[in-house]
Amino acid sequence: MTGPELLAGLRRLGFTHVVYLPDSETGRWDQDLAAAGSPRLIRPTREGEAIGIAAGLMLGGAKPLVVLQCTGLFESGDALRNVVHDLKLPLVLVVGVRGYLAFRQGQSQDTCPAFTEPILQAWRLPYHLLQPAFTRESWEQALESIVTSGKAGAVLLPE
Amino acid sequence: MPISLSDALAVVADHRGDRIVIPTMGAISVWPQLSDAPSDFCYMPSSMGQGTALALGLALAQPQRGVIVLTGDGSLLMNLGSLVTIAQHPADLWVILLDNGQYEITGGQPVPGGGRTDYALIARGAGLPRVYHFEDADTWRQSAGEVFRGTGPVFVWLRLCPRQGQQTPKPPRPMAEQIDRLRRELGVEPRAKS
Ligand SMILES: [Mg+2]
Numbered sequence: 001m002t003g004p005e006l007l008a009g010l011r012r013l014g015f016t017h018v019v020y021l022p023d024s025e026t027g028r029w030d031q032d033l034a035a036a037g038s039p040r041l042i043r044p045t046r047e048g049e050a051i052g053i054a055a056g057l058m059l060g061g062a063k064p065l066v067v068l069q070c071t072g073l074f075e076s077g078d079a080l081r082n083v084v085h086d087l088k089l090p091l092v093l094v095v096g097v098r099g100y101l102a103f104r105q106g107q108s109q110d111t112c113p114a115f116t117e118p119i120l121q122a123w124r125l126p127y128h129l130l131q132p133a134f135t136r137e138s139w140e141q142a143l144e145s146i147v148t149s150g151k152a153g154a155v156l157l158p159e
Numbered sequence: 160m161p162i163s164l165s166d167a168l169a170v171v172a173d174h175r176g177d178r179i180v181i182p183t184m185g186a187i188s189v190w191p192q193l194s195d196a197p198s199d200f201c202y203m204p205s206s207m208g209q210g211t212a213l214a215l216g217l218a219l220a221q222p223q224r225g226v227i228v229l230t231g232d233g234s235l236l237m238n239l240g241s242l243v244t245i246a247q248h249p250a251d252l253w254v255i256l257l258d259n260g261q262y263e264i265t266g267g268q269p270v271p272g273g274g275r276t277d278y279a280l281i282a283r284g285a286g287l288p289r290v291y292h293f294e295d296a297d298t299w300r301q302s303a304g305e306v307f308r309g310t311g312p313v314f315v316w317l318r319l320c321p322r323q324g325q326q327t328p329k330p331p332r333p334m335a336e337q338i339d340r341l342r343r344e345l346g347v348e349p350r351a352k353s
Contacts, residue, residue, distance in 0.1 A: 017219070042219070043247060045240030045243055046240055048209065048238075049238055049240060052209035052210075052211075053219075053244070055209070055213050056215060056216020057220045058216075059217055059338065060218075060220025060221040061220055064216070078206045078207075079206045079212075081206070086204040087334060088334075088335065
């Protein structure tokens, strides 16, 4: 999926801000996100902070998307718990799952993919795991189903 | 003579105008006695350290309102990077650091660097353009007009007297009610049920 395709989908779904910590896959979107103006790109310093910023945006009536890597998901646990389960805000996450393809083939020493889904289950956050080489349509469908649910959820990008 | 928490917050209450105020942690034990406006958001239950981040998001979503966040030193130390983010995304945000050198509600244990850390230097180093530091109540009160004039982001470091024997404060109303009240005040549609 190209940056312009990504942006068209985010605009169609009404996202106003992208709170974004790049990984090597989602990092390809950086220039297009930065140039877009709308949705507005916010660059936080860590993932828990990203979720805090998204909470403030949602309280103020904006509609943010948080993009992070699975390592950052692990880092952000308490912020996620608070925003989803205490504040009950409809947080939407996109999580890049580092090393997922190699992990599925039993060829990864990386521990990240082993813990991503169990962590999301433990935090009771519904998620959609996209297929490798996912299409723009499947990505937008997954995001849209979270948005229309009005509840928090995540889309996992296998890397 | 360090400033008492009550004196520190009374000055904020006098100068907040119609800005949104976000008390966190120990500040929640005092703020509701000074104000019960719909634009108050007592961030409790919280994720410690996320007050500055939440305040930035709110200030970006509501640029016409302005936001004041009341954060402790222990909380800010958990999210120092948020000062860099605030400098990078300018908004009408006042970060009021209530520095008592301790983790107050867990029994007054010292925070790392208590009494030694130069938070004004950290804030300037993060790129914040307007940074103030006050160690006594009179100077804080006399300077507050200037502090709250103009545009943000603004960082204010207040050196406070430590307090002992504090319990975890209770917010004035449940979180769901606080959110609905704030969003009504801001003219934002009601929270989707999660
Ligand atoms: Mg403290």
